[in-house]
Amino acid sequence: xxxxxxxxxxxxxxxxxxxxxxxxxxxxxxxxxxxxxxxxxxxxxxxxxxxxxxxxxxxxxxxxxxxxxxxxxxxxxxxxxxxxxxxxxxxxxxxxxxxxxxxxxxxxxxxxxxxxxxxxxxxxxxxxxxxxxxxxxxxxxx
Amino acid sequence: xxxxxxxxxxxxxxxxxxxxxxxxxxxxxxxxxxxxxxxxxxxxxxxxxxxxxxxxxxxxxxxxxxxxxxxxxxxxxxxxxxxxxxxxxxxxxxxxxxxxxxxxxxxxxxxxxxxxxxxxxxxxxxxxxxxxxxxxxxxxxxxxxxxxxxxxxxxxxxxxxxxxxxxxxxxxxxxxxxxxxxxxxxxxxxxxxxxxxxxxxxxxxxxxxxxxxxxxxxxxxxxxxxxxxxxxxxxxxxxxxxxxxxxxxxxxxxxxxxxxxxxxxxxxxxxxxxxxxxxxxxxxxxxxxxxxxxxxxxxxxxxxxxxxxxxxxxxxxxxxxxxxxxxxxxxxxxxxxxxxxxxxxxxxxxxxxxxxxxxxxxxxxxxxxxxxxxxxxxxxxxxxxxxxxxxxxxxxxxxxxxxxxxxxxxxxxxxxxxxxxxxxxxxxxxxxxxxxxxxxxxxxxxxxxxxxxxxxxxxxxxxxxxxxxxxxxxxxxxxxxxxxxxxxxxxxxxxxxxxxxxxxxxxxxxxxxxxxxxxxxxxxxxxxxxxxxxxxxxxxxxxxxxxxxxxxxxxxxxxxxxxxxxxxxxxxxxxxxxxxxxxxxxxxxxxxxxxxxxxxxxxxxxxxxxxxxxxxxxxxxxxxxxxxxxxxxxxxxxxxxxxxxxxxxxxxxxxxxxxxxxxxxxxxxxxxxxxxxxxxxxxxxxxxxxxx
Numbered sequence: 001x002x003x004x005x006x007x008x009x010x011x012x013x014x015x016x017x018x019x020x021x022x023x024x025x026x027x028x029x030x031x032x033x034x035x036x037x038x039x040x041x042x043x044x045x046x047x048x049x050x051x052x053x054x055x056x057x058x059x060x061x062x063x064x065x066x067x068x069x070x071x072x073x074x075x076x077x078x079x080x081x082x083x084x085x086x087x088x089x090x091x092x093x094x095x096x097x098x099x100x101x102x103x104x105x106x107x108x109x110x111x112x113x114x115x116x117x118x119x120x121x122x123x124x125x126x127x128x129x130x131x132x133x134x135x136x137x138x139x140x141x142x
Numbered sequence: 143x144x145x146x147x148x149x150x151x152x153x154x155x156x157x158x159x160x161x162x163x164x165x166x167x168x169x170x171x172x173x174x175x176x177x178x179x180x181x182x183x184x185x186x187x188x189x190x191x192x193x194x195x196x197x198x199x200x201x202x203x204x205x206x207x208x209x210x211x212x213x214x215x216x217x218x219x220x221x222x223x224x225x226x227x228x229x230x231x232x233x234x235x236x237x238x239x240x241x242x243x244x245x246x247x248x249x250x251x252x253x254x255x256x257x258x259x260x261x262x263x264x265x266x267x268x269x270x271x272x273x274x275x276x277x278x279x280x281x282x283x284x285x286x287x288x289x290x291x292x293x294x295x296x297x298x299x300x301x302x303x304x305x306x307x308x309x310x311x312x313x314x315x316x317x318x319x320x321x322x323x324x325x326x327x328x329x330x331x332x333x334x335x336x337x338x339x340x341x342x343x344x345x346x347x348x349x350x351x352x353x354x355x356x357x358x359x360x361x362x363x364x365x366x367x368x369x370x371x372x373x374x375x376x377x378x379x380x381x382x383x384x385x386x387x388x389x390x391x392x393x394x395x396x397x398x399x400x401x402x403x404x405x406x407x408x409x410x411x412x413x414x415x416x417x418x419x420x421x422x423x424x425x426x427x428x429x430x431x432x433x434x435x436x437x438x439x440x441x442x443x444x445x446x447x448x449x450x451x452x453x454x455x456x457x458x459x460x461x462x463x464x465x466x467x468x469x470x471x472x473x474x475x476x477x478x479x480x481x482x483x484x485x486x487x488x489x490x491x492x493x494x495x496x497x498x499x500x501x502x503x504x505x506x507x508x509x510x511x512x513x514x515x516x517x518x519x520x521x522x523x524x525x526x527x528x529x530x531x532x533x534x535x536x537x538x539x540x541x542x543x544x545x546x547x548x549x550x551x552x553x554x555x556x557x558x559x560x561x562x563x564x565x566x567x568x569x570x571x572x573x574x575x576x577x578x579x580x581x582x583x584x585x586x587x588x589x590x591x592x593x594x595x596x597x598x599x600x601x602x603x604x605x606x607x608x609x610x611x612x613x614x615x616x617x618x619x620x621x622x623x624x625x626x627x628x629x630x631x632x633x634x635x636x637x638x639x640x641x642x643x644x645x646x647x648x649x650x651x652x653x654x655x656x657x658x659x660x661x662x663x664x665x666x667x668x669x670x671x672x673x674x675x676x677x678x679x680x681x682x683x684x685x686x687x688x689x690x691x692x693x694x695x696x697x698x699x700x701x702x703x704x705x706x707x708x709x710x711x712x713x714x715x716x717x718x719x720x721x722x723x724x725x726x727x728x729x730x731x732x733x734x735x736x737x738x739x740x741x742x743x744x745x746x747x748x749x750x751x752x753x754x755x756x757x758x759x760x761x762x763x764x765x766x767x768x769x770x771x772x773x774x775x776x777x778x779x780x781x782x783x784x785x786x787x788x789x790x791x792x793x794x795x796x797x798x799x800x801x802x803x804x805x806x807x808x809x810x811x812x813x814x815x816x817x818x819x820x821x822x823x824x825x826x827x828x829x830x831x832x833x834x
Contacts, residue, residue, distance in 0.1 A: 056365060059639060060602075063746065064443075064482075064609070067365060073692035074745045077725040078821045086822035093225055097275045097364070116678050141691070 031137050032084070035123025037112035042122070045113030048106055052095055061117050071117045076141040084127075085134035087111055104129045115139075183806030185236045186287050188349045189617075190803065192426040193491035196619035198804045201755035202811035203833060208757065208779045209790025211831045214812060215259035219281065219826040222246025222266065229799055230816040230826025231347070231615070232284040233750075236805035240312070241814070242298055243828065244281045248273065249303050249347075251285060253315060256807040259830060263315030269304035272340045276303035277364040281816075281826060282347030283423065283615075283800075286357065287312065288384050297321070297384070299357060301346045305329045307359060309387065322387030329359060329380075332389050334398075337375050344375040344419075351424040351433065353464045355384045358433050362421030372441035372448040377419020379435055381467055391467025395420065395437050395455050402469065403454035408541070411449045417441040418456050422615060423488040425504070430519060432470060434491075434504065435460045438484030443609070444592055444639060445480055447647040450541040452477040457485060459506050459514070461521060471521030475506070475514055477543035480535070480591050481638070482609035483509045487617025490627060491518055495709045505708065507618055507629055509611040510588065511556035512549050515711065525551035525711060532589035539647050546589050552711035555613070555704040556631040559587035560606040564696045566689060568735055575689045580604065583637070595640040604687070606696070608636035608746070616750030616801045619758070621782060625708045628758050628782070630719060632701040632747040635687050635694070692725040693732065700742030703751060703760065705785060715785030718742045719749070720762045721776060727766070750801025752813070758782045761798030761815060768793065775817070777802075777831070795819070796827060 049057075056067035063069040079087065091107045093099045102110070108129045116122070119142050128134060182199050190196050203211065220226045223246035234243035241256040250266040269276070285300035289312075296312035306328050309321035317325025329346075330339050337344060343363050350359045361377035381390045395418040397404040404412050418440045426433040440449055440456040449456075457476040462469050476483050489506040504518040515524045529545040557564065565576040584593050584600040593603050611631060618629030687695045694700060699718035707714045720743030732738055747763035762775040775797040779788035800816025813831045818824065 060637060062637065064365070068746070073688055073723075073725045077692075077723060082822045090822075090824075096279050097277075099225075099274065119678050121678055 032115065032120050032140055033142060035121045036084075036125075036137065037115055037120075037123060037127040038125065039122050041109055041126045042112045042116040044106075045109035045111065045116075048102070048110050049113050052102070053110065056095065061114070070114055076118065076139075079139050080141060082139050083135050084111065084137040084139055085131055087114075087139060088131075088134055108134075183236075184238075185234070185803045185805050187235065187352065188233055188284055188286070188423055189425065189488055192351070192353060192428060193620070194423065194425045194488035194617065195490065195492075195622060195753070196617075196750065196801065196803075197621060197753045199623075199755045200804055200806055200811050202806070203754070203804070203813065204756050205779070205781060205788045207833055208788045208792070210833055211777070211790070211792050211813070212834055214257070214830045214832040216827055216829045217245070217254075217259050219245040219828065222250040222252075222264075223248040223280075226825030227280045228818070228824055230281050230818045230828070231748075231800045232281045232816050232828075233801045233803050234284060234814055234828070235287050236803070236807070236814075237287050237289075237312075238296070239807065241805075242285060242287065242312070244284050244300060245826065245828065247280055249279075249281050249300070251298060251300060251308075251310060251315070253298070253312070256805065256812060256830070257810070259828075265308075265310055265315045267302050267304070267306070267308065269302060269306070272304040273302070275341050276305070277343050277345035278347035278362050278421075279303045280347065282349070284349050286349050286352045288352045288355075288357070299350060299352065299384070301329065301348075301350055301359060303345060303347075305345045307350065307357070307382070307387070309384075320386065321384075327382065327387040333380075334378060334392055334394070335376055342375050343416075344377070346421065348421055348423050351426060352384065353426040353428055353433055356381050356390060356464050357384050358382075358424055358426070358464065360420035360422070360424065360435070362419050363417055372415050374416025374441050376416050377421070377438070379420050379462075379467075381433075381464065390465065393435065393460070393462050393467045393469065395435075395460075396440065397454065403472075406452045406454045408450040411451070412453075415440045415449050415453075418453075421484070422486055423617065425488040425491050426464060427491055427502070427518060428464075430502070431464050432461045432518070433464045434489050434518070435462060436485030436487065436489065436506065438486075439479050439482060443482040445537075445540060445641055445645075446478045446542070447537075447539045447645070449478070452543065453479075457483060459485060459489060459516070459521075461518070473506075473514065473516055473521050473523075475508055475512070475547060476510075477546060478541070480540075480542065481510070481589070481605065483612075485509075486611065486614045489518075490618055490620045492620055492622065492625060492627075492708060494524065495625065496524075503708075505618075505627055505706075507555075507613040509607060509609070509613060511554040511558055511607050511612040511631055513552050513555065513627070513629075513706070514547075514549055515552065515708075523549070525549065533586055533591060535591040537591075537594050537641050539645075540591065540641075542591050552706055553713055555629055555706075555713075555716075556611075556702065557606050557633055559590070560585045560604050560635065560696070561587075564606065566693060566695060566697045568693070568697070568732060568738070572689050572693060572731060576695050579687065579689070579695060590638075592638045593640050595643045599640070602637040602639055604695075605636045605638045606633065607631075608634045609638075610634075610636070610746050610748075614748045616748055619751040619753040620708075621753045623755075624782075626714065626753075626782065627706040627708050628703060628751045628753055629706075630701065630703050630747075630749040630751055630760060632743065632745070632749075632763070633696065633699065634745055634747075635696055637687060690729055690731040692729050694726070694744050698741035700744040701747050701749070701763065702742060703758065703780065703785070705758070705782070714783075717780060717785045717787075719760065719778065720747065720764055721766045723764050724767050749798055752802040752804060753782060754804060756782060757788060758785075759802055759804075759813065761794055761802065761817070763797050763799075765797050765820070777813075777815075792831070794829065799826070800828075 061071040458474040535542040585604040743764035774793040777792040796817040799818040802815035
């Protein structure tokens with residue numbers, strides 16, 4: 001259930017931030033909260049966003065007309081606790097008139113721009129494009 | 143194209159005879175010429191009748207037993223398309239013992255057994271590239287029904303994502319060979335404009351409207367808020383002969399040279415603009431022979447650089463002759479719009495009783511939270527609508543309208559304009575934070591225009607209602623027994639973007655060579671580091687019109703249902719509708735604050751109401767977590783006289799995204815509505831409720 005998964009992630013995130021010594025695969029939320037993408041990647045994502053996404057989702061990701069927000073509580077309330085792979089999978093269906101038109105790398109880059117826009121910190125390593133690894137990472141907002 | 147059917151034979155009573163008998167029993171015929179299409183237990187058109195009342199006199203489900211409602215059956219629609227439908231917004235029809243609806247990302251049509259949800263037949267069109275490029279994908283709002291006078295022929299008609307109109311035999315689901323080209327009318331043809339059959343930006347997700355033997359079809363574009371492209375497909379409206387699929391007429395929502403209204407676009411700019419479609423549902427008065435077209439904006443939702451002048455018929459309600467398409471009257475609700483305030487929903491037609499007379503009237507809800515109440519024969523306002531001065535644009539290229547039409551009555555159903563008095567005051571700390579946030583924005587009364595980007599200027603202009611309302615595509619519902627109108631609206635702050643400082647009007651040229659110019663790239667130097675991104679959080683607090691990450695900038699309520707007494711225009715009652723969402727409810731900044739369980743649903747909440755013999759029914763447009771830890775949205779019912787909550791907690795598994803309808807089948811009343819699950823498990827679901 002969404003709530004319990006969210007609560008678990010949030011609890012873990014708080015725990016992880018308070019106790020830096022904890023590490024390992026069980027810290028579901030820690031990686032996005034500790035820097036999961038690079039600025040260079042997010043800048044690429046930004047360029048892609050402006051080219052493919054902005055016209056419907058808006059410069060401020062607040063949504064326009066029928067397209068939903070991609071940042072802020074209306075986005076995080078739906079996606080908190082979901083895997084990064086689920087987000088990449090969704091981005092891959094966009095834009096609706098050209099689903100699957102962006103490469104995996106491009107989809108991931110767009111996601112990193114969204115992570116930046118949602119206030120998640122920059123890191124020293126780029127976000128992976130591998131499905132298995134993305135499935136092990138969870139979207140949480142700070 | 144897939145065609146599924148089972149071999150079944152139905153004996154249908156003659157519809158006209160049945161209707162005549164039933165009208166003798168109920169009071170539904172009180173509204174002249176309006177309810178002629180509907181027998182009391184049926185739902186033969188999207189809005190229940192051509193007047194768009196979304197009303198049924200049924201009372202088997204009532205205040206005493208609403209709490210006992212159970213799910214009779216439900217259908218997940220994912221399998222009907224290549225991927226799940228992200229927003230299932232259809233309302234099914236019930237006619238002659240069968241439930242019909244569109245469903246799935248590819249807008250399949252299904253006929254179902256209303257008692258069990260069992261599929262009778264299904265029709266699906268794979269339109270290839272044309273479907274993938276479609277301006278409006280997904281299941282759309284549904285479909286339309288037509289029957290010949292003797293009832294022997296019955297069609298189901300709908301518009302596909304690829305903008306083709308299809309007629310199916312309602313009994314078998316097979317294409318009607320005599321309609322158009324073997325059951326299909328290509329709506330990209332015969333459109334008074336040359337457009338690409340695959341890529342052109344035109345389509346529809348509304349249902350067409352059947353009026354007698356004419357079917358009226360609107361036009362919609364890709365939902366987008368472009369600042370820069372104005373040359374686009376024009377959203378003309380057409381009427382077709384239902385038997386043959388022959389085009390009977392076309393109405394130019396953007397006039398051609400020499401046509402009425404052309405001069406309201408200065409410098410011949412009507413030739414340089416597109417859009418002005420009719421993406422909304424329609425209403426019609428079969429007796430008067432009029433169909434009412436709610437027109438959207440002309441191109442460029444947030445500025446009018448390329449269309450100086452009022453620009454008829456953008457943001458206008460137009461009454462046209464249903465047989466010829468000739469304009470009888472029009473009423474423009476926004477002049478030279480800059481706020482994306484398209485007319486979003488069908489006007490509600492009703493017979494008003496005033497000073498002992500009956501006036502054929504209509505009420506047009508707007509995104510901006512007005513009801514424009516007009517005489518539906520003449521277009522004259524029932525109560526004065528005044529042209530009042532409004533703030534003017536500071537852009538040298540924008541000839542904003544000096545005035546806007548403001549209905550003096552009835553009172554608006556939601557908040558208009560934004561000031562310090564609107565700020566969140568649930569706690570002193572939140573109020574203080576809100577005061578800080580707004581210092582970076584411009585804000586003002588209704589019709590404050592967007593600001594021009596400048597150094598040290600506002601980040602944007604705060605706006606209430608938002609670009610998406612107020613009210614939106616679901617529109618309202620009506621009780622013809624008492625002449626009361628019910629409408630849902632939401633209250634959410636929208637940030638109107640600044641006009642880029644370097645944006646100038648451009649002439650797309652005769653060949654549209656500057657058509658659909660892509661938006662300018664990212665602004666340079668967003669943050670403190672030139673060429674870099676700056677600190678994470680994007681343009682926060684630019685989108686951060688939330689306090690403490692999730693609490694709205696403005697005070698509640700965030701969505702509501704308003705009841706009007708339409709003979710006088712008075713507001714009878716107003717109720718906050720939605721349960722507070724988790725991320726607001728659980729925010730630590732609200733710890734200890736009382737009475738925050740039902741603040742209304744915040745955001746882009748589009749909810750339609752259903753009016754029955756005794757209830758107003760609507761589901762919540764957002765979910766919350768119940769005490770058991772489940773994600774739910776409530777199906778709520780209100781006493782239609784007092785607005786009091788009807789006892790009962792009917793929990794749906796997802797938020798309402800399609801307006802509810804009701805019908806009687808084999809002695810049992812059902813309420814059916816579409817919901818949509820969000821997030822990674824997104825997808826549409828059709829749910830039928832009934833008593834145990």
